[in-house]
Amino acid sequence: MTYAKPELLVEANGLAAMLEDPDLRIMDATVFLLPAENGYRAESGREKYREGHIPGAAFMDLIRGFSDTSTGLGFSLPTPQVLAEALGTAGIGNNNPVVLYSSGHTMWATRAFWLLRYAGHDRVAVLNGGLAAWRDAGHTLRSGDETYASTDFVPRPRPEIFVDATAVQNAMNDERICTVNALSPEVYAGTGDHHYGRRGHIPGSRNLFYDRLMDGHRFRSAEALRDALQETGMLDAEQVITYCGGGISATIDAFACLLTGKNSVAVYDGSMSEWVRDESLPLRTGETP
Numbered sequence: 001m002t003y004a005k006p007e008l009l010v011e012a013n014g015l016a017a018m019l020e021d022p023d024l025r026i027m028d029a030t031v032f033l034l035p036a037e038n039g040y041r042a043e044s045g046r047e048k049y050r051e052g053h054i055p056g057a058a059f060m061d062l063i064r065g066f067s068d069t070s071t072g073l074g075f076s077l078p079t080p081q082v083l084a085e086a087l088g089t090a091g092i093g094n095n096n097p098v099v100l101y102s103s104g105h106t107m108w109a110t111r112a113f114w115l116l117r118y119a120g121h122d123r124v125a126v127l128n129g130g131l132a133a134w135r136d137a138g139h140t141l142r143s144g145d146e147t148y149a150s151t152d153f154v155p156r157p158r159p160e161i162f163v164d165a166t167a168v169q170n171a172m173n174d175e176r177i178c179t180v181n182a183l184s185p186e187v188y189a190g191t192g193d194h195h196y197g198r199r200g201h202i203p204g205s206r207n208l209f210y211d212r213l214m215d216g217h218r219f220r221s222a223e224a225l226r227d228a229l230q231e232t233g234m235l236d237a238e239q240v241i242t243y244c245g246g247g248i249s250a251t252i253d254a255f256a257c258l259l260t261g262k263n264s265v266a267v268y269d270g271s272m273s274e275w276v277r278d279e280s281l282p283l284r285t286g287e288t289p
Helices: 012-016 046-051 080-089 107-119 130-136 165-171 185-189 222-232 250-259 271-275
Strands: 025-028 031-036 039-044 098-101 124-127 177-181 239-243 265-268
Touching: 012 130, 080 107, 098 107, 098 130, 107 124, 107 250, 124 130, 165 177, 165 239, 165 265, 165 271, 222 250, 239 250, 239 271, 250 265
Parallel strands: 025 098, 098 124, 177 239, 239 265
Antiparallel strands: 031 039
């Protein structure tokens, strides 16, 4: 069984064959989550990028350049115009093919993918396996900084692929919508050490831990993805909403939907980090939705 949309993933050797394309834009979107007193803190992957990156790749700063830093949530969707300006500054035009990767977890590449998709860019793929796959294939790295010449990006927003807390509240009582928590079973149930200030999950939401969709840094086979999504009820739902702690790992579940041909999927951008701040919004502990 093959992916319904194999063009969304590129293998290391396939990317190597594309390097001579002057229109190609390769972006390293690496972020690292490090333990902190109240959970985790995000650290830019720029220094890791400078140590060694795919030749020609530029660095994509998800923490500052591609997030609304005014919300206090860590990662928040910028306005379409701000996002378009950031893309243009990075050298990404509407017609440039883009390949995204991370030297850390693939979720940062899929978050970047979701941002470009929201902005209206259609020629975007994720490097399957990230930088590890590139190294394992025997390809060389380059150190230092590289950039692309700035250009114009005209936004054609897809507002339907991100949702807010109100939409998630409405979905709680809508059987047509399958809301899915992408965090670990322990965090979902509220039994683990880690939580976001209040324990549990959004009532009615099911659990599909993003790690079940991955084989190391790579996405699992099309059959394995379909089995996991089907088991969670995502493929039969009229619409899917995925969420996590901050709208990052939820993009793994959402990207898997696209790979299998499920297009009606959105990410709750604020996710648990936003939801828990409003004490009036309910949470449920335990393993049941």
